[in-house]
Amino acid sequence: MAFGAATLMVAFNYRDVAWRIHGFMANTVGANGLLTPAMVRFTCGVLAIASIVSVVVGLARP
Numbered sequence: 507m508a509f510g511a512a513t514l515m516v517a518f519n520y521r522d523v524a525w526r527i528h529g530f531m532a533n534t535v536g537a538n539g540l541l542t543p544a545m546v547r548f549t550c551g552v553l554a555i556a557s558i559v560s561v562v563v564g565l566a567r568p
Contacts, residue, residue: 524546
């Protein structure tokens with residue numbers, strides 16, 4: 507659940523986290539054109555949805 511909350515915070519760009527991840531990756535790895543802030547937000551949004559759905563389905567099963 508904590509992973510889902512953290513990735514949702516990135517997806518909604520809380521405190522410009524997507525830009526910080528983009529800047530870090532551009533300076534260290536050199537993935538400037540591939541890893542845009544929009545791509546970071548989209549990927550984290552998909553991961554958040556998958557994580558939260560997994561938790562909800564796990565709790566719903568007896």
